[in-house]
Amino acid sequence: MSNSKIFLNNAKEKSSDLKHRLKINFNISQYDKSVEKGKHQFSNIELARKKAKNRKWLAIENLDQYLEAFEANFIGRGGKVIWAEDADQAIEEILHIAKVNKVSSVVKSKSMATEEIELNHHLEKNGIEAVETDLGEYIVQLAGEKPYHIVTPAMHKSKEDVQVLFNEKLGTSPDLNPTELTAEACKRLRSKYRQAEIGITGANFIIADTGSIAITENEGNGRLSMAFPKIHIAIVGIDKIIPSIKDLEFYWPLLSTFGTGQKLTVYNNIISGPGNDTDGPEEMYVILLDNGRTDLLAQTDQRQSMYCIRCGACLNACPVYKNIGGHSYETTYTGPIGSVITPHLKGLKEYGHLSHASSLCGKCSSVCPVNIDIHQMLLYNRRDAANEGGKGIIDKMTWFAWKKAMLNRKTMNTGSAGIKNLMLSMFFSSAWGDKKELPKIASSFNKQWQEKFGS
Numbered sequence: 443m444s445n446s447k448i449f450l451n452n453a454k455e456k457s458s459d460l461k462h463r464l465k466i467n468f469n470i471s472q473y474d475k476s477v478e479k480g481k482h483q484f485s486n487i488e489l490a491r492k493k494a495k496n497r498k499w500l501a502i503e504n505l506d507q508y509l510e511a512f513e514a515n516f517i518g519r520g521g522k523v524i525w526a527e528d529a530d531q532a533i534e535e536i537l538h539i540a541k542v543n544k545v546s547s548v549v550k551s552k553s554m555a556t557e558e559i560e561l562n563h564h565l566e567k568n569g570i571e572a573v574e575t576d577l578g579e580y581i582v583q584l585a586g587e588k589p590y591h592i593v594t595p596a597m598h599k600s601k602e603d604v605q606v607l608f609n610e611k612l613g614t615s616p617d618l619n620p621t622e623l624t625a626e627a628c629k630r631l632r633s634k635y636r637q638a639e640i641g642i643t644g645a646n647f648i649i650a651d652t653g654s655i656a657i658t659e660n661e662g663n664g665r666l667s668m669a670f671p672k673i674h675i676a677i678v679g680i681d682k683i684i685p686s687i688k689d690l691e692f693y694w695p696l697l698s699t700f701g702t703g704q705k706l707t708v709y710n711n712i713i714s715g716p717g718n719d720t721d722g723p724e725e726m727y728v729i730l731l732d733n734g735r736t737d738l739l740a741q742t743d744q745r746q747s748m749y750c751i752r753c754g755a756c757l758n759a760c761p762v763y764k765n766i767g768g769h770s771y772e773t774t775y776t777g778p779i780g781s782v783i784t785p786h787l788k789g790l791k792e793y794g795h796l797s798h799a800s801s802l803c804g805k806c807s808s809v810c811p812v813n814i815d816i817h818q819m820l821l822y823n824r825r826d827a828a829n830e831g832g833k834g835i836i837d838k839m840t841w842f843a844w845k846k847a848m849l850n851r852k853t854m855n856t857g858s859a860g861i862k863n864l865m866l867s868m869f870f871s872s873a874w875g876d877k878k879e880l881p882k883i884a885s886s887f888n889k890q891w892q893e894k895f896g897s
Contacts, residue, residue, distance in 0.1 A: 476703025
């Protein structure tokens with residue numbers, strides 16, 4: 443079955459699941475309230491967004507120079523940099539480090555880059571225990587699922603769902619409240635930090651002028667994942683680069699406000715190497731991951747999507763995402779921004795259908811903290827898919843007939859409304875879906891005029 447067909451089947455199932463939609467819409471409504479409050483910290487939020495976009499423009503347009511500056515500065519502070527052209531290279535390097543150091547267990551802080559390369563699967567396949575330490579990631583790992591959302595991995599699960607899951611997987615009481623569930627997870631994870639030989643994180647930003655990575659989080663699991671193990675590996679997409687540490691003064695508040703509605707997240711970390719502290723890693727690696735990003739960089743029209751700071755705001759705003767949910771996409775990056783970048787990271791032919799999973803209402807663009815024209819990027823993807831022959835013969839014939847009809851009044855009036863409705867039911871009912879009634883075509887205005895006035 444094609445990826446497009448799988449997506450349509452998933453979307454059909456989830457959009458008909460009223461319980462699922464109720465959970466998501468409730469959680470997103472709470473997010474919307476928090477974001478509106480969080481925006482009040484800015485005296486001029488539009489100026490902050492413009493400045494953030496301009497700085498990302500500078501970083502992406504000079505990507506090679508800033509990445510090389512980061513590498514030189516980070517190595518100068520005792521760190522090690524690994525360039526990974528694709529997921530296979532990243533996995534190979536991580537497994538090599540693990541083998542040399544005889545690693546049996548790893549703790550991981552929340553990271554979409556590690557999800558992108560399916561790191562947990564490869565570690566477990568090689569006999570290495572990989573434990574997610576972010577509460578949301580821990581929940582979906584226990585459930586054997588992928589993250590549902592860029593920022594909130596377990597958004598699709600209610601308190602009752604987590605009670606049942608912990609009872610089944612951990613043997614806890616089935617009536618624990620959220621505070622008790624969180625405490626239970628913390629208790630079980632504490633020993634994992636002490637046992638792990640490697641701590642793996644992502645990074646929200648790569649800072650060129652100081653040779654540092656910046657990580658922002660709310661739970662403290664990232665700090666523990668970096669502090670206890672003797673080796674710290676950060677896996678970061680090359681698009682996360684920013685020119686200067688000074689840029690964090692607006693990126694951190696924008697990320698927290700648009701991501702969770704906070705003025706600033708609880709823990710904000712700048713890491714510049716292994717250091718000489720009593721606690722902390724003896725070795726630190728940063729793996730700079732390409733994995734299709736330079737292909738996206740080569741797309742002049744869609745390059746702007748590399749400005750994304752992964753706040754998740756466009757997902758929460760999207761009417762499609764709110765109805766079909768994150769798992770329907772079967773991709774790491776979901777929602778509007780995922781629909782823009784995934785076809786370039788994984789192939790336009792296999793994932794071009796995602797660019798059609800949009801109403802083009804434009805709300806995704808209006809809520810983006812760095813002013814990415816997301817809905818315009820989706821149109822560019824559609825254009826490119828069509829130019830690459832993405833439309834089949836039936837599509838081409840349908841649009842050819844539609845164009846002919848729309849350009850000629852006599853052709854438009856050919857056939858009665860009954861015949862046109864019959865044609866709709868024969869050829870479009872499947873695409874329209876079985877949960878909605880096909881619209882009825884009325885007689886044309888001039889046909890009704892003729893019937894009423896005879897001319």
